[in-house]
Amino acid sequence: MNKNTAGNYQGSKDYIVSNDLLNAVNIAISLERPLLIKGEPGTGKTVLAKSVAEALGMEFLVWNIKSTTKAQDGLYIYDTVQRLYDSQFGDKDVADIKQYIKPGKLGQAFTSSEKLVLLIDEIDKADLEFPNDLLWELDMMTFHIPETDATIIAKHRPVVIITSNAEKELPDAFLRRCIFHYIAFPNEQTLRQIVNVHFPQLEETLLDEAIKAFYWLREIDGLQKKPSTSELLDWVQALTIGGISPEKIGHEIPFLGALIKKDQDFELTLQKLHRLGKEPVPNKTNRNRW
Amino acid sequence: MFVNFFFLLKNEGVPVAITEWMTLMEALVKEMTGANLTNFYYLARAVLVKSEAYFDAYDRAFHRCFHGVQEHQLITKEVEEWLNNPLPPLHLSPEEKKRLELKLQKLNLEDLKKSFEDRLKEQKEAHHGGSKWVGTGGTSPYGHSGYHPSGIRVGGESRNKSALQVAAERNYQEYRRDETLGIRQFSVALKRLRQFSTRLEGPKTELDITETINETCRQAGHLKLVWARPRKNAIKLLLLMDVGGSMTPYSRLCSQLFSAVHQATHFKDFKYYFFHNFIYDQLYTTGYLNPNQTISTDYILNNLSSDYKVIFIGDAAMAPSELISVGGAIYWGMYNEQPGLEWLKKFKRHFSHHIWLNPIPQEHWSYIHGNETIQIVKKVSPMYPLSLDGLDRAVKSLLVNR
Numbered sequence: 001m002n003k004n005t006a007g008n009y010q011g012s013k014d015y016i017v018s019n020d021l022l023n024a025v026n027i028a029i030s031l032e033r034p035l036l037i038k039g040e041p042g043t044g045k046t047v048l049a050k051s052v053a054e055a056l057g058m059e060f061l062v063w064n065i066k067s068t069t070k071a072q073d074g075l076y077i078y079d080t081v082q083r084l085y086d087s088q089f090g091d092k093d094v095a096d097i098k099q100y101i102k103p104g105k106l107g108q109a110f111t112s113s114e115k116l117v118l119l120i121d122e123i124d125k126a127d128l129e130f131p132n133d134l135l136w137e138l139d140m141m142t143f144h145i146p147e148t149d150a151t152i153i154a155k156h157r158p159v160v161i162i163t164s165n166a167e168k169e170l171p172d173a174f175l176r177r178c179i180f181h182y183i184a185f186p187n188e189q190t191l192r193q194i195v196n197v198h199f200p201q202l203e204e205t206l207l208d209e210a211i212k213a214f215y216w217l218r219e220i221d222g223l224q225k226k227p228s229t230s231e232l233l234d235w236v237q238a239l240t241i242g243g244i245s246p247e248k249i250g251h252e253i254p255f256l257g258a259l260i261k262k263d264q265d266f267e268l269t270l271q272k273l274h275r276l277g278k279e280p281v282p283n284k285t286n287r288n289r290w
Numbered sequence: 291m292f293v294n295f296f297f298l299l300k301n302e303g304v305p306v307a308i309t310e311w312m313t314l315m316e317a318l319v320k321e322m323t324g325a326n327l328t329n330f331y332y333l334a335r336a337v338l339v340k341s342e343a344y345f346d347a348y349d350r351a352f353h354r355c356f357h358g359v360q361e362h363q364l365i366t367k368e369v370e371e372w373l374n375n376p377l378p379p380l381h382l383s384p385e386e387k388k389r390l391e392l393k394l395q396k397l398n399l400e401d402l403k404k405s406f407e408d409r410l411k412e413q414k415e416a417h418h419g420g421s422k423w424v425g426t427g428g429t430s431p432y433g434h435s436g437y438h439p440s441g442i443r444v445g446g447e448s449r450n451k452s453a454l455q456v457a458a459e460r461n462y463q464e465y466r467r468d469e470t471l472g473i474r475q476f477s478v479a480l481k482r483l484r485q486f487s488t489r490l491e492g493p494k495t496e497l498d499i500t501e502t503i504n505e506t507c508r509q510a511g512h513l514k515l516v517w518a519r520p521r522k523n524a525i526k527l528l529l530l531m532d533v534g535g536s537m538t539p540y541s542r543l544c545s546q547l548f549s550a551v552h553q554a555t556h557f558k559d560f561k562y563y564f565f566h567n568f569i570y571d572q573l574y575t576t577g578y579l580n581p582n583q584t585i586s587t588d589y590i591l592n593n594l595s596s597d598y599k600v601i602f603i604g605d606a607a608m609a610p611s612e613l614i615s616v617g618g619a620i621y622w623g624m625y626n627e628q629p630g631l632e633w634l635k636k637f638k639r640h641f642s643h644h645i646w647l648n649p650i651p652q653e654h655w656s657y658i659h660g661n662e663t664i665q666i667v668k669k670v671s672p673m674y675p676l677s678l679d680g681l682d683r684a685v686k687s688l689l690v691n692r
Contacts (some may be wrong), residue, residue: 019332024332027322027336030317031313031317031320038341052375081647084510085506169482172305172307290489
């Protein structure tokens with residue numbers, strides 16, 4: 001059990017980790033600091049945390065951040081409305097405030113009897129001040145509940161992984177406490193490995209063609225959202241289910257909608273295909289299936 | 291050497307704080323790198339650098355600091371192949387090791403490196419199990435899976451690229467902040483125009499229901515109303531863009547910014563007009579500069595409220611007469627009663643915030659063709675280069691309260 005604290009994450013069966021990412025994860029685990037992951041959407045930021053949890057045999061908690069999430073929500077929620085109801089019907093003893101204090105995700109991670117992995121997903125979605133409000137809690141792994149005058153201290157420091165899409169800049173004070181890693185877009189070799197892990201039965205020729213077409217798409221000038229790893233995986237799945245023959249892929253790019261998500265990008269790609277003399281089969285109806 | 295690295299990073303503009311430096315020291319005390327420069331490279335980067343925009347600066351600093359610490363570089367493909375079909379690893383008992391240590395003199399690193407280079411020059415084919423040539427499973431100082439008290443490992447297990455090679459590759463150059471950039475990055479920069487506005491502007495006019503309920507319940511049913519600022523964006527934007535002529539080389543860059551602004555749905559209002567070289571009586575409503583599709587500049591000045599944030603985009607490089615003379619407009623038939631500069635000053639008087647983005651890199655402003663007019667315009671309008679960094683500063687200055 002204790003070897004987990006030393007940081008010996010080696011990747012897991014269904015998740016290919018680059019060497020420097022592996023380093024970053026282990027550094028974060030052994031220094032007991034939050035790991036901040038940035039990168040293009042769809043490069044596997046969120047999946048990483050799950051893989052770490054699986055590989056180290058720990059429980060996995062996700063705290064999904066939305067634009068309305070407040071730091072307080074992660075610690076605990078004082079359900080005042082429930083208390084008001086109860087006071088009117090007299091079901092419970094309303095003087096016992098403890099029963100109205102519900103732990104948030106961070107609170108759960110602190111009170112857990114075992115060390116676990118906590119993913120704070122897309123922290124940049126929240127308000128600008130959000131990360132600052134969590135500084136103390138993440139640093140000291142403790143917080144105070146004034147309503148019951150209780151102090152929650154983490155039994156085991158959870159492995160904290162934070163992802164960001166760089167929609168907002170994070171405050172310096174927060175950044176300074178994190179270990180940082182940027183997931184660069186994988187090169188062709190790594191991409192092959194990733195697809196292979198997910199579709200071990202895939203024919204070599206199909207993969208060749210798919211990856212060729214995929215990189216061709218990514219190279220198109222002026223795309224607003226380049227297709228990334230997760231889109232490639234969806235697409236390959238669509239290709240195998242659809243039983244598309246390899247020769248067809250480079251020629252007409254079937255199920256284009258699985259790769260290209262924006263209307264303008266879609267038009268642009270069709271134009272490009274057309275100019276190359278390739279006859280694109282995909283049309284709007286085809287796209288709507290995906 | 292290490293402290294030196296800290297200051298080199300600072301010199302390159304990487305924002306490193308003492309706390310992060312101490313974290314790195316903590317990691318080194320825990321011996322997490324195991325005296326390996328490559329591991330150190332990744333460790334220090336993860337701990338000290340918090341944005342991919344600074345990875346390139348980090349690479350440069352790293353290379354400057356550690357370039358003396360050379361790892362073997364001479365290994366050619368051919369030599370690697372000699373080592374690819376190795377003998378099984380050489381296992382020796384301690385006595386045998388001792389005997390070998392006596393027999394083979396220990397070499398210092400300098401000599402070892404030099405003779406290794408010599409050996410590489412002489413060696414033409416693979417040798418395994420020997421004691422002189424580069425090979426595997428032997429007692430020569432060069433190779434792997436063998437034993438020599440002070441040898442050089444050549445190939446074998448640690449196949450990773452050396453840290454210096456990684457640093458020298460500078461893979462993160464494209465993430466640099468001062469380089470010019472794509473639509474997405476522009477959008478991210480423009481989003482900042484929203485964040486500040488929601489927090490600072492407008493009175494508290496909206497009933498915050500959640501907080502009202504919370505507060506009321508906290509007071510055991512005694513009503514207490516809580517008001518909040520509406521989360522609407524108050525920013526209105528007016529974009530004026532120079533097209534054609536000397537702007538052609540920058541058209542791609544400008545259109546990227548333009549589409550970024552267009553995609554940004556968070557502005558309360560967004561208006562855009564075009565001009566050629568400079569602003570005069572008329573502005574074009576399309577980028578094709580069609581004389582039939584124009585709008586009077588006076589109309590804009592009279593009808594748009596002064597809280598519009600105005601962004602000019604143009605190289606501001608032209609003949610001085612176009613800027614300061616009556617009738618200086620470059621098009622025949624577009625006679626202007628007032629010099630262009632006067633129009634710019636009108637904009638400055640009417641709108642509380644305006645800035646000028648120039649696609650010409652800032653370091654060229656003082657000597658490029660047209661530098662005289664750039665200097666004149668710069669005196670009237672705050673001018674920023676059209677790069678991520680420049681746009682960042684521009685957005686900040688648009689949000690400063692006057």
